[in-house]
Amino acid sequence: MARLVLLWCFFIFTATSVNLVCSRSPQKYHTALFVFGDSLYDPGNNNYIDTLIKANYYPYGETFFKYPTGRFSDGRIIADFIAQFANLPLIPPYLQPGNHEFTYGVNFASAGAGALSETYQGFVIDLKTQLGYFKKVVNLMRKELGDAEATVIFSKAVYLINIGGNDYISFLTSNSTVFQSSSKQEYVAMVMGNLTESIEEIYKKGGRKFGFLNMGSLGCVPSMKALAPGNTTGSCFEQVNEIAKLHDAALPKALEELETKLVQVKYSMHYLNISYSERRNNPEKYGFKEANIACCGSGPYRGMFSCGGRRGVTKYELCSDPNDYLFFDSDHLTEKANKQIAQLMWSGTPNITGRYNLKALFEV
Numbered sequence: 001m002a003r004l005v006l007l008w009c010f011f012i013f014t015a016t017s018v019n020l021v022c023s024r025s026p027q028k029y030h031t032a033l034f035v036f037g038d039s040l041y042d043p044g045n046n047n048y049i050d051t052l053i054k055a056n057y058y059p060y061g062e063t064f065f066k067y068p069t070g071r072f073s074d075g076r077i078i079a080d081f082i083a084q085f086a087n088l089p090l091i092p093p094y095l096q097p098g099n100h101e102f103t104y105g106v107n108f109a110s111a112g113a114g115a116l117s118e119t120y121q122g123f124v125i126d127l128k129t130q131l132g133y134f135k136k137v138v139n140l141m142r143k144e145l146g147d148a149e150a151t152v153i154f155s156k157a158v159y160l161i162n163i164g165g166n167d168y169i170s171f172l173t174s175n176s177t178v179f180q181s182s183s184k185q186e187y188v189a190m191v192m193g194n195l196t197e198s199i200e201e202i203y204k205k206g207g208r209k210f211g212f213l214n215m216g217s218l219g220c221v222p223s224m225k226a227l228a229p230g231n232t233t234g235s236c237f238e239q240v241n242e243i244a245k246l247h248d249a250a251l252p253k254a255l256e257e258l259e260t261k262l263v264q265v266k267y268s269m270h271y272l273n274i275s276y277s278e279r280r281n282n283p284e285k286y287g288f289k290e291a292n293i294a295c296c297g298s299g300p301y302r303g304m305f306s307c308g309g310r311r312g313v314t315k316y317e318l319c320s321d322p323n324d325y326l327f328f329d330s331d332h333l334t335e336k337a338n339k340q341i342a343q344l345m346w347s348g349t350p351n352i353t354g355r356y357n358l359k360a361l362f363e364v
Helices: 078-085 127-145 147-156 165-173 184-204 222-227 238-261 272-281 335-347 358-363
Strands: 008-013 018-023 033-037 105-107 158-162 209-213 266-270 353-355
Touching: 033 078, 033 127, 078 335, 078 358, 127 147, 127 184, 158 184, 158 358, 165 184, 165 238, 184 238, 209 238, 209 358, 238 266, 266 335, 266 358, 272 335, 335 358
Parallel strands: 033 105, 033 158, 158 209, 209 266
Antiparallel strands: 008 018, 266 353
């Protein structure tokens, strides 16, 4: 007896062709999540490289996991909550030994990473290297699943990217001639150029749906306030905020250009500058008691990157309840704050998350 085989087919548009792709069993393919970026999204990749930029020791991870995982928080990070909202398992770090299951996605993010390879070079997994890892995953999945089924996964997937903050901090604090030979505008253009080039490379491999954060008030995190010259009032490091604002002006323009240039591309961008500012200025409204001083660290605003005592400074202070704080350490949010930001990214209205929110991207 003949057996009827149902095929699910869809069109993939490229700049030069239209291709019909069919898969026998699309229903088993959820929308995967692939993550690129820095410490805001790193679930523990830096555990497996030779670097001091790690969070695989107490008190990181203390509230949710009850042990340190390498995440720069007391618990879960934004990417973990996005996976939860999308009914996905926790997306594992790419470098985690034994990690060979990529159909749900994988996380390439590395704490300290930048869009430029010169940023903390030799101590992080920069964006170009993360992209190289992604290409290896693409090749592996095409080999294991076949082109048709792999194409379904990569075209349906959402690609979460956050990069640039470390580039700008390096630009303002490093003595390297690479950083000092450019104006702020030129430097932002370099960062944006590497970011858009990476998006185009992901697009060539099938990516169509992308999620971003803008830079936010980078100069207002505890570490930057501690570095601000003569800061005794808790004010932000405005020189850092100035370059962050240049980035935030350039990013939506770059995304709009890519949307026009690359057929079928859809994107979400959360205005982190707004959500950060609201919580710093009105912490009680969002359930926080302290929005200027970190839960863990030392020095002014606990802004010294010393949480856990493993980075050259052994003494540090630790708060009794991270849920009272916006920031867990000198640069990173508490789990509570991460969840609030993730919720806005997932289902926020256009005034805070546009052009789509992430929920819409996962459903489209």
